[in-house]
């Protein structure tokens with residue numbers, strides 16, 4: 055019996071060593087260790103072994119099983135590793151081959167400025183509200199204290215669709231839509247496209263604005279100046295100063311224009327600031343009592359400030375765009391500069 059065991063071990067190891075594929079090894083496993091395999095066959099011969107010898111022989115058969123198992127597993131691992139090595143060699147990537155270039159587009163400078171402003175205002179807690187581009191005369195004008203035939207309508211050349219429906223001339227109707235649907239405290243910005251019948255180097259029939267509105271108790275002009283200074287520094291750099299100049303808008307009282315000190319010359323006077331040292335960037339003011347009342351907010355309890363920023367103008371200043379029509383000409387050479 056002992057001889058049988060050692061012979062079987064020898065032939066098994068030889069076959070395993072000369073096997074060259076995992077399939078052959080799997081067949082060998084069945085032939086040696088399977089239900090009717092040679093090792094199992096040995097156990098069946100145990101009845102012919104002297105009872106006193108049986109434990110010893112039993113142990114030997116077990117050892118044989120373990121040795122064969124180990125040899126099979128080692129050989130399988132070895133073949134797998136060889137296969138992997140072969141594959142890695144044959145599938146090597148030639149990194150010297152030139153790659154296919156992907157064409158990447160660029161964002162319009164208007165989108166860049168819009169994103170920058172939205173980011174900055176969000177940081178101060180402003181929420182976004184977007185109103186419709188086709189608007190009612192009542193909301194675009196009347197509720198904002200610009201009645202029909204009011205001379206202030208001359209400030210905005212309007213595309214009318216019917217007598218009472220028009221393309222919004224500014225984003226200020228966003229204020230009305232927010233105030234009539236929400237109670238204070240209000241802190242919103244309304245970005246969007248606006249339309250005016252106007253066309254030259256600094257005016258386009260379609261352009262973009264961001265409206266801002268804050269309504270709460272005890273809001274003052276100081277809040278307006280503080281918040282806008284913060285934002286304008288983000289856009290034009292830390293060194294700029296701001297100043298408020300008296301102005302007129304029917305929907306604010308008092309109304310102001312906000313100027314920034316020229317970021318090109320530092321205020322000394324240059325071509326960009328036309329020698330004045332200051333550049334006008336936006337219109338703003340304290341929300342007119344009449345507008346609050348028109349929107350159902352008690353002006354004796356609440357006050358607010360509002361402002362309107364023209365995105366084309368900010369982008370023209372920031373990126374030295376000489377003519378507003380360049381934004382809408384679809385000339386790829388223009389847009390490529392903003393990659």
Ligand code: DAH
Nearest residue numbers: 224226337338339360361362
């Ligand atoms: N709506 C004005 C325009 O388009 C801009 C503006 C000025 C908006 C003052 C405001 C504001 O909210 O307070 O010319």
